[in-house]
Amino acid sequence: MKIWKRNLIVCWFGTFVTLLGMSQIAPIMPLYIRQLGVHNTGMIEQVSGFAFGVTFIVSAIFSPIWGYAADKVGRKPMLLRASLGMAIVISTMGLAPNVYILIGLRVLQGVITGYSTACITLIGTQTEKKHSGWALGVLSTASISGSLLGPMIGGYLDEILGLQFTFFFTGSLMLAVFVFTLLFVKEEFVPSKKEVLSTKEIWRQLPNPELIIVLFVTSYILQLAYYSIEPIITVYIDQLSGNSSHVALISGMAFSASGLASIIAAPRLGKLSDRIGPQKVMLIALIIAGFIFIPQAFVESPWQIIVLRFMLGFATAGLAPSINSLVKKIAPEAIAGRIYGFNMSAFYLGTFSGSIVGGQIASRLGIKYVFFITSSLLFINAIIVYTRLYRKLRKIPTGKTQNLKLVN
Template identity: 25%
Template sequence: MLFIHRQAAPVHALKLLWLIQCVAMAAMEMSGPFWALHLQSSGQLSASELSWYSALAYAGPMLTAMLCIPWWGKAGDRIGHHWMLLRALAALALTQLALAYCTQPLMIIAIRLLQGAIAGFIAAAQAYGSQLSSREQRGQLMASLQTATALGSVLGPMAGGWLYQSQGFTAVNLSAAALCAGCLLLAALCLPRSKVVPASASTALQSNSGSAQQNSWWRQGMLPGFLLGILLIQSAKMLPQAYFSLYVTQAMQATTGFAGLSYGLSAAGLCLCAPLWAIYFRQQEDSTILRWMIALCIASAVLMAVQSLYLSATIFLLCRFLWGCFLGALLPVFYSLLSLHTPANKQGQALAYGNSAAKAGALLGTAAGALLMAILPLQHLFWTVAVAYLLTALLLALLPRTYPLPGSAPA
């Protein structure tokens, strides 16, 4: 059983964790938009091979991470999540360094797959932060880390695009490796360590903090319900990723600058509203939170329908911003529910399962979007996202019948 020693300034440590996550995620996203261009520049691939290699470069790390993150989470529960945090940052730094000097397409794919398998930084940061924070801070923590990820995902491609244009792709990966190494040094020197305590002492701590109910929750098997919620939310979110830029530039006849602005507004909405949702949900029962999730999915479906109509540029941008505000509630809330209702000695394992479910949802949503793009006219594709959100709302409404939540009426 592991326990994080509460130092004098845990708030300072959580702020530092937020900074590390933001910088590390920005570093990893610096190269994200440019793998297809880099593979094409090698001149070793045909058009069909390029499409397959590009798909593997993007989706491969998500697949290996989905399979391996639970193992790392379980290891963190045994030896300490601080060590898992350092391991993940070291893995990111070393693999980005290797990618900076790798030119063979097959080796690039192999390193990308390895990177997904041995990193798992987001799950490690969530598990580490959950033991560093109190139960009352848990929802705020998950929202804060989600905001850090979103902000890094916006800043990283911007910096990567400038470096790629001015210095080349090697400079992009070297910079990412250097940033991850800096985060590793900061985490090693400034974040508090994990401390192993006897099982009897940890049991006493659990009884004082209400973990008996958490253990009961774990035994009742409600974990699959929360994982299903994460998978559904992430699938609906990622569904338009495959065709969003094409939809904006071709179906709407807008510019790439407009596409970038509308994409950035969603991230801005998430960053602004995720902490506010966490504060509001802090005192709510699980059943009330689930009803809010259902309502937000329905509202997201309405926003997608309005975007499909393209009434005006202003309305489209407003819908994108509001959708980002809703996203600030959806995924972080499910992570916080996972953490709050999981025993302290299983935090890493449960949050790792949550991250695996998110990766599976991302793969499912991206694949479904690519398939729909091949069989439906471009101007109708956003209607499918509205349908996906309505289906998600329906399935979430059925969750209490299968996995009863605290505060729900019996079915």
């Protein structure tokens, strides 16, 4: 088996477990905070929201830092650091004596994360060019499926084994990731002897920084679109069904439908991007996703929203692989880790913003406006991609991405 394929298998498993570990705490956080001594309902809601969101905010800050370290010392050391660190920190959450320690550990989790960023950089730089879109598409399914299954696994483990075991179980999985990474990931990394570049100097090295910014914006809006419905889905399903007996189950199905479709479609769309170009897949996906959001505001039954969310997953499945493929083509390999790190920051910020913005729009304007505004953002993003990225890349012959610096 080729080295890049073996690395892809290990990185898929590690990324899946990492995202599972970051998301599995969502359904059990309020219960665990109550167990730690907070009994006021309003306080539980506030502390739960902060404890859940702070990890993503801190991760957004530290992702570029770990990306820089990956460029300096190699990607495998970053994989080992993140997997072992998360194994310790997440396991320790199960032993937290009070809510302050728990929040501190959640902050620390955000600091030490970076496994996904290092994996994307490793696969993006190692994979043969003709297979890079497919490989990054496969890797993106790990993030989606981890985020998708995390809340369900967390809730299930709580039911059968208790709250604390959920943390111990995830920590054990991260320890297994560390062992597999140590034994099976291979990287021939030659440290650069050049002087360490500042962020400003990094941007100067890019052939066209504007293209990278467009990719960051797309990553942000993609996650915002996915998570804008998360805080309101249960209320929306309740309004549609008129029967509260199965609202939680149907809500979970509605939220998970897009993730399931993305898992199915991402590798195929990644392979398609290798053939026709990632910029084409990205533009088409944004337009289709924008249209699919609109009818979600007019559905009359929960099953209609589930079907539309499933269709949305197919539409957006090609976005993450296309973004990562373009980063690989545009960014010089010596600074690829930092560029992927900045892109992951946009990803985390979009996740956090979507959860906040969706609830705020619904409370002030109504649930239907969440879909209208999100659709508008996707259409605006599509216009930006077409005018600032697609038209520029269309002028460049296939395989000549080094000429990007000539495009104005």
